[in-house]
Amino acid sequence: MNVSTAEDTRKYWQKGWKIGSPRWLRFQSKENPAGVTTDYWNSEWKRILGVWFRSIMDQGFDGVILQGLDAHKIYERIITIN
Numbered sequence: 001m002n003v004s005t006a007e008d009t010r011k012y013w014q015k016g017w018k019i020g021s022p023r024w025l026r027f028q029s030k031e032n033p034a035g036v037t038t039d040y041w042n043s044e045w046k047r048i049l050g051v052w053f054r055s056i057m058d059q060g061f062d063g064v065i066l067q068g069l070d071a072h073k074i075y076e077r078i079i080t081i082n
Helices: 043-058 072-078
Strands: 006-009 025-028 035-038
Touching: none
Parallel strands: none
Antiparallel strands: 006 035, 025 035
């Protein structure tokens, strides 16, 4: 479960979504051609992740493996911190 990349192959993906719409879909993932890097701190994206997580757990799994936890490095390169 990637917490920082939305993928257009997942059930949560909605028609009409594209980079910038919704605004937390930021830019094409370099690692995943089906992925768009998200503002992972956005509350709407976190809600989607929560629903996705619950649907996985409802299938009887004991947990998930989280990917994308190092996405902060992407933002550290593109956003200047003073």
